[in-house]
Amino acid sequence: MNHPLHDCRPRQLLAPRAGRALVAAALAGSALLAHLPAQAAEPRSPEAIQLLQRMHKAARSLDYAGVYTYQQGNTVLSTQIVHVVDGTGERERVSMLDGQPREYIRHNEITQCLLPDHKVVLKERRDSERFPAVLFDEGLELATHYVLNLHDAAERVAGRKCQVLELEPRDTHRYGYRFCADKETGLPLRAQTVGPEGVLIQIVFNTLQVGSKVAPEALAPAWNTKGWEVVEVPVQEVDLASEGWRIPLPPGYRPLKQVLRPMKAGRQVKQMVVSDGLASMSVFIEAYKESGDQPREAGLMRKGAVSLYRKRIGDHWLTVLGEVPAETVRDLADRTEYVPLAVP
Amino acid sequence: MQARQQQEHEASLEASISAWIDAEADIRPEDLDTPYGRRVWDTYHLIGDVLRSEDLAIKPSDFLYARISRAIDEEPPIVAPRVPPIRRFARAGVSGLAVAAAVAAVAWVAMPYFTTGDQVVMHAQLQAAPEAEGLYDYVAAHHDITGVGPVRQVSFEPGGGSR
Amino acid sequence: MNQRDVDAALVARVQRGDKRAFDLLVLKYQRKIMRLLSRMIRDPSEIEDVTQEAFIKAYRAIGQFRGESAFYTWLYRIAINTARNWQAANGRRPNTSSVMENEDGETFDGIDNLTDISTPESMLASRQIAETVNAAMQALPEELRTAILLREIEGMSYEDIAQSMACPIGTVRSRIFRAREAIAAQLKTVLGDDHDPDRRW
Numbered sequence: 196m197n198h199p200l201h202d203c204r205p206r207q208l209l210a211p212r213a214g215r216a217l218v219a220a221a222l223a224g225s226a227l228l229a230h231l232p233a234q235a236a237e238p239r240s241p242e243a244i245q246l247l248q249r250m251h252k253a254a255r256s257l258d259y260a261g262v263y264t265y266q267q268g269n270t271v272l273s274t275q276i277v278h279v280v281d282g283t284g285e286r287e288r289v290s291m292l293d294g295q296p297r298e299y300i301r302h303n304e305i306t307q308c309l310l311p312d313h314k315v316v317l318k319e320r321r322d323s324e325r326f327p328a329v330l331f332d333e334g335l336e337l338a339t340h341y342v343l344n345l346h347d348a349a350e351r352v353a354g355r356k357c358q359v360l361e362l363e364p365r366d367t368h369r370y371g372y373r374f375c376a377d378k379e380t381g382l383p384l385r386a387q388t389v390g391p392e393g394v395l396i397q398i399v400f401n402t403l404q405v406g407s408k409v410a411p412e413a414l415a416p417a418w419n420t421k422g423w424e425v426v427e428v429p430v431q432e433v434d435l436a437s438e439g440w441r442i443p444l445p446p447g448y449r450p451l452k453q454v455l456r457p458m459k460a461g462r463q464v465k466q467m468v469v470s471d472g473l474a475s476m477s478v479f480i481e482a483y484k485e486s487g488d489q490p491r492e493a494g495l496m497r498k499g500a501v502s503l504y505r506k507r508i509g510d511h512w513l514t515v516l517g518e519v520p521a522e523t524v525r526d527l528a529d530r531t532e533y534v535p536l537a538v539p
Numbered sequence: 540m541q542a543r544q545q546q547e548h549e550a551s552l553e554a555s556i557s558a559w560i561d562a563e564a565d566i567r568p569e570d571l572d573t574p575y576g577r578r579v580w581d582t583y584h585l586i587g588d589v590l591r592s593e594d595l596a597i598k599p600s601d602f603l604y605a606r607i608s609r610a611i612d613e614e615p616p617i618v619a620p621r622v623p624p625i626r627r628f629a630r631a632g633v634s635g636l637a638v639a640a641a642v643a644a645v646a647w648v649a650m651p652y653f654t655t656g657d658q659v660v661m662h663a664q665l666q667a668a669p670e671a672e673g674l675y676d677y678v679a680a681h682h683d684i685t686g687v688g689p690v691r692q693v694s695f696e697p698g699g700g701s702r
Numbered sequence: 703m704n705q706r707d708v709d710a711a712l713v714a715r716v717q718r719g720d721k722r723a724f725d726l727l728v729l730k731y732q733r734k735i736m737r738l739l740s741r742m743i744r745d746p747s748e749i750e751d752v753t754q755e756a757f758i759k760a761y762r763a764i765g766q767f768r769g770e771s772a773f774y775t776w777l778y779r780i781a782i783n784t785a786r787n788w789q790a791a792n793g794r795r796p797n798t799s800s801v802m803e804n805e806d807g808e809t810f811d812g813i814d815n816l817t818d819i820s821t822p823e824s825m826l827a828s829r830q831i832a833e834t835v836n837a838a839m840q841a842l843p844e845e846l847r848t849a850i851l852l853r854e855i856e857g858m859s860y861e862d863i864a865q866s867m868a869c870p871i872g873t874v875r876s877r878i879f880r881a882r883e884a885i886a887a888q889l890k891t892v893l894g895d896d897h898d899p900d901r902r903w
Binding site: 562571591 | 754835853
C-alpha cells in the first residue's frame with residue numbers, strides 16, 4: 196500500500212514527542228488500513244472512513260435536537276428529534292410531525308412507541324434511530340464494497356457547513372450513498388440513497404441545535420401516558436441456519452438479527468435482517484397456508500426505493516425486501532435452499 | 540467556657556462528619572449545611588483522594604466551587620420526567636392496532652422479467668397489486684428494525700395469533 | 703450502609719430540592735472529575751470550565767438518576783460526554799489516544815501522554831498538598847496511620863478494621879477521626895485561609 200505512513204523510516208523521526216505522535220497515528224491508521232482492499236488506492240479513502248466513523252460516533256454520543264425531512268418520490272415527511280446523552284446512556288425522543296401523531300421515546304436499547312390515538316405504549320428493543328446514526332456497524336468493511344470519495348468544496352445544510360462524502364457501489368448488489376457531514380460536529384446533516392436513476396431517498400435536517408443549546412426537558416413526551424396500555428412486542432431470537440435454511444448473502448452482507456415475530460394478521464413469521472453496514476435487507480420465512488390472511492403475491496415488485504421479491508419454496512413462503520436494487524432481492528431468494536435435517 | 544464548648548461542639552461535629560463519610564453513622568444534614576461543615580467535608584475527602592492517588596492532589600480554584608454553587612442556585616427546581624416506566628407486559632386486548640402508513644401513497648410496481656440466455660432483462664410495468672396491504676406488513680417489519688423515523692410503522696396486531 | 707449509600711442519600715436529598723446536598727457531591731468529586739477531564743482537554747485553562755459544565759449537566763439530569771449504577775459512575779459518564787460535546791462545539795479534535803477505563807470506572811490513557819493540570823501555580827500547589835499529606839502521615843502514631851490506611855486504601859469497614867486491629871469499633875472511629883484531624887491541621891497552611899468553599903462572589 197502506498198500510504199505515506201508506511202514510508203516512515205525510524206531514523207528520520209524527529210524529537211521523541213513527535214515520534215510518539217507519529218507512532219500513535221500509525222497505530223490508529225493501520226487499524227483502518229487493514230480493512231482496505233488492495234485496489235483502494237483512492238486518494239482519500241482513509242479520510243473518508245474516518246469521517247464515516249466520526250459521523251457514527253457523533254450521532255451516538257452528542258446532544259442534538261432538530262427537525263429533518265424524509266423524502267421519497269412525492270412523499271415528504273417531517274420528524275423532530277431530540278438526542279441527549281447523560282450518565283445512563285442515550286435518551287432520544289422522535290416525534291412525527293405529519294400524519295398520525297406518534298412518538299418514540301428511547302433509552303439506550305429500549306424504545307417506547309407512544310400511540311395517542313389508541314392510548315397504547317408499544318415497547319420494543321432497538322438500539323438507535325437510523326438517522327442520523329446512519330451506519331449499522333463501525334463501517335470498517337465499507338471500502339471493500341463502495342468507492343469512497345470526499346469532496347473538497349463545503350456545502351451548507353441547515354445553516355451549517357458540511358462536507359460531502361460519497362459511497363459509490365462497486366457492484367450491483369447495493370445502492371450508493373451520499374452524506375453531508377457537519378464540519379463542526381461530524382453529525383450527518385443530509386443522507387441520500389442514490390440509485391442509477393438518481394436520488395431515491397433523501398433525509399435532511401432543516402434545523403439543528405447541538406450541545407448545550409439542547410434542553411433535556413425537550414425529551415419529555417407530548418402526552419401524559421398514565422392509564423395507557425403498555426404492550427411489549429413478543430419477539431424471539433431464532434437461528435435459521437440451524438433449521439436448515441441456506442441463505443447465501445451477496446458480498447459484504449452479514450446477518451444482523453434473526454427473530455420470530457408476529458405480523459399484523461397474527462401469524463408468526465421469521466425475519467432475518469442483513470446489512471453491509473449501510474444497505475439492508477430483510478428475509479421473511481413462513482409456512483405456507485392454504486387460507487387466511489397470508490398474501491398471495493409472488494414475483495418481483497418495487498415500491499419507491501424498496502424492492503420486494505416473493506416466492507414459494509416447498510411448504511414455505513420466502514419474502515425478501517430492502518432498499519436495494521431489484522435483482523439483489525431476487526437473486527438472494529432464488530439461491531436460497533431449504534435442507535432440513537431428516538427427523539429420525 | 541464558651542470557647543471550649545464551641546471547641547467541643549466542633550470536635551464532635553468533625554467526628555460525626557468523619558464517621559458519615561465512611562458510611563458508619565447518620566448525620567443530621569443541617570450539620571453539613573454550614574461553611575465550616577463543608578470545609579471539613581472537603582478536606583477529609585481531599586485527604587482520602589490524595590492517599591489513594593497523588594494525582595488527585597488538585598487544588599481547584601476557589602472560584603470553581605463558588606461558580607458551580609451559584610449556577611446550581613440559578614437552575615430551576617428538579618422535575619421528574621414523565622416517561623412512563625413499563626409496568627406490565629400485556630399481550631391481548633388491543634385490536635385494530637395497525638397504524639396506517641404515511642408512506643403508502645405509491646402503489647406497488649410489479650416487475651415481470653424474462654431471460655434471454657444469461658442476461659436478465661428487467662421490464663417495469665405498472666400493475667396494481669390487489670393485496671398490497673399484506674405486502675406492506677413486510678415492509679413495515681423491515682423498517683421496524685432498519686428504518687428511519689417516519690418510515691417506521693407500527694405493524695403488528697397482538698392477540699390474534701399463536702405464541 | 704456503604705459508600706454508595708452515602709451518595710444515594712445525598713442524591714435523594716437533591717431530588718427533593720436540596721441544592722446544598724448537591725454542593726457536597728461537587729466537593730467530593732471535583733478533583734476526580736478534573737483529573738478525568740485533564741486527559742481529554744489539552745488546555746488547562748479550559749478544564750475548570752468544562753468541569754463546571756459537567757456538574758451543571760449532572761444537576762439537570764439528576765431527576766432521572768434511579769441508582770441503577772453508582773453515582774460516580776453516572777457522573778463520570780456525564781463528564782466524558784460533556785467533554786466530547788465541548789470538543790465538538792469548539793472544533794477540537796479528540797485525542798488520538800483512547801480514554802480507556804478499568805473496572806473501577808477510573809480512566810487512564812492508553813498512550814502515555816497524560817496532560818497535567820498544569821499551570822505552574824497549580825502544579826506547585828499540588829506538590830505541596832501531596833507532600834503535606836505524606837509528611838503528616840509519617841508523623842502520625844502508628845495506630846492512627848494504620849487505621850486511616852485500612853479505611854481509605856483498603857476500603858475496609860470499621861467493623862473489619864476493628865477485627866484486624868483487635869480493638870473496639872469506637873476506637874477505630876476515634877483513630878480515623880484523629881488521623882484526619884491531624885492531617886487537616888497541616889493542610890490548613892497549604893490550603894490557606896482562602897480555602898473557604900462557601901465564599902461566593
